[in-house]
Amino acid sequence: MEPDELLGRVDEIVAAGITPELAAEHERGETYPLELVRRLCELGLPALVTERPHRTELFCRAVERVATAWVAPAESVHLQALATCALARHGSPELREEFLARLRQGRVIAGNCLSEPGAGSDLALIATTAEPDGDGYRLNGVKAWVGHAGVAGLLNVYARTGGGGLGGITCFLVDTASPGVEVRRAEDKMGVRALPTAQIAFHDVRVPAGRVVGRVNRGMVAAQSFFVQGRLGIAACAIGLAEAALTRAVTHARTREQFGAPVITFQGVGFLLADASIEIEASRQLLHHACREVDVGGGRSELLAAQAKVLATDTAMKVTANAVQVLGARGYTGAEPVERWMREAKLFQIIEGTNQIQRAAIASRL
Template sequence: MSRPSHAEIMAGVERIVRDAAPLVDDHERREVFPEELVRRACALGLPDLVVGEPTCAEPTSLFCGAIERLATCWLALAESVHLQTLAACGLAEFGSEDLRARVLPKLATGDLIGANCLSEPPAGSDLSLIETAATRHGDAYVLNGVKSWVGHAGVAGLLNVYARTSNAGLGGITCFLVDAGADGVQVMPRVAKMGVRALPTAQIRFTDVAVPAVRVVGRVNRGMVVAQSFFIQGRLGIAACAVGLAQAAMRRAVTYARQRRQFSSEIMGFQGISFLLADMSVEIEAARQLLHRACRERDAGGPDTELLAAQAKLFATDTAMKVTTNAVQVLGAYGYTTDEPVERWMREAKLLQIIEGTNQIQRVAVASRLHKFTGEN
């Protein structure tokens, strides 16, 4: 069966946005996961753009463009499709032929929801502190430990669990493919978050969970190599979410500024407001262009992919935070009420500065590359 074209994918995304829009406020309030919409987005072929064989010139740009559009409507939906794609990245690149054949198509189509289990209570940015242990017993490993901040916790059927198989720091981590329904897997209560409440996040506890050795992804003690397969894509996807969120906030601020009248004039005509809106427009477009520059570098296999992805994630998410905050300011007291979506967008933008590597970590990544520059660079 042929894959959808660029136009067909974006037309499908528009249909999803149309159907999602009436659900956002209710689902965010009641913390309802939009599983059917996530499956529809995956069925369009979005994860395949990242983990499948390329069928267009710039698949990463197309993926991020679709994620941006979804995020203009509903960040939880966009981020969920992004997480689903990340859950497939390691398996696509490092999984055995048997695992790829049996599992990857289900992840790519959304028939099986996936999750990455990497962070732990003591191990956030410093993954060398991972304590979850995997001990070899015959032809299986037994896992014990706790994973934190697991997106899709409670709805995922498949977990990529990164566990310690030796004491060699980052060189002692292995990736395991674990069924979420296996004996000893316990999803803890949802984390009460400031925003993105429709996307479930929780700790997952593993108690004597038996995992067949054939479900190791990649090589034993080389789990960080597997994780690297989604780190860059993770930064690009979050940057796309940030651009979409900022675009939505600017659109609402402009609409309000053209409708709101004070002193017999639209407030859009006041320089203090118009300059805020002008800066929003410039910064959003700059973030978008940097993101797609990074996407093109990734698709070309270029040497600056890691640097550009860090720059894009850093700039786009900082831009989203600034734009959403200023959108609340433009709306004034109305922007501070739950009747307006800008207050939710401001809360959601804060998350994007934290996940997939905090923006402080992105600055470390960018700065580390500067040390390698010469006067001729």
């Protein structure tokens, strides 16, 4: 599909399927918008970054448009693409044949299980084990912060099959319906509550050897294949969110009058909004530049993706907080979505590698 046509279809789905009231209701009720996510996946969004040639910039443009209306489905499409990457790039022909089309089209929702209670930024601390058992493996351990927990039918579980460190980890594609998979209570999150996140425990879960994605003890090679994509997709979500906050703040500042004039005419407010517009546009351009580098397999992909993630997510945090400021007392209440957007922005500085970890990665390349 041509880029303009695809983006037009995304806009149609967003216009028909998302209203501010609907988003607020889902966030309050913590209900996952499955049908909406499916429609976006069926349109081919995850395929843009899991089918060659990759069209990462187009994917990020589409995700940004969804996030401008509502972050949860945008992040969900991003997660679905990420959970498909390892299989698409490293899976055996049999596994790809069985699952790839269903994952790309969102017919089965999937998740990535890397983090654990004791293993966050440092994935070398992964303690979940996969022990050989006949012609397969037995999984034991607890994964933490699993996005799509409770709605996913498939999980990429990273478990220890070899010695310590990053070298002894293997990726397994696990059915959530397998005996011994226990999805725990959803985390009580600050934001993005419509997208469930929970711990998942594995009690002697039997996994056939054919479910290994990539090579045994080389799971982190499979994971590396989506770390860059993870940064870019989250940057796109953050830019969409920041754009929504700026739009709402500008509308308010143009219509709210104090001291006989719209508050946007006071430099203290106008400059806040001007800076937001500069930083959002700079974030977007850096993101698209990074995407183009990724799509041609350029050597600066990791560096640019980390830079784009940090700039976009720090910008979203700043812009959403300033939007609350510009809306004054109203901004501090549930009558306006900006307080929710501020809470949602915080997430993006933490996931897909915290912004400190990104800065450390950038510094190491300078």
